[in-house]
Amino acid sequence: MADSGRVPPLLRLCRGCRQFVRLDEADCPFCGGDLDLLQADYEQRVTDMRQALTELREALARARAAEGEA
Numbered sequence: 816m817a818d819s820g821r822v823p824p825l826l827r828l829c830r831g832c833r834q835f836v837r838l839d840e841a842d843c844p845f846c847g848g849d850l851d852l853l854q855a856d857y858e859q860r861v862t863d864m865r866q867a868l869t870e871l872r873e874a875l876a877r878a879r880a881a882e883g884e885a
């Protein structure tokens with residue numbers, strides 16, 4: 816009766832070592848990292864990267880605008 820082939824999401828990805836670990840683990844059994852901490856750190860880095868990308872685009876746009884004026 817259960818729809819076969821569907822694996823319930825019992826795993827999460829460790830952001831420290833990229834291994835899948837069980838959802839109920841607090842610390843990664845592979846690298847010993849704090850999974851919540853690593854996830855928060857990862858999300859912070861993604862946010863920082865997006866911010867840096869936005870700033871880069873703005874800087875490029877300004878440089879192009881300045882070129883047009885010259």
Ligand SMILES: [Zn+2]
Nearest residue numbers: 829832843846
């Ligand atoms: Zn790990």
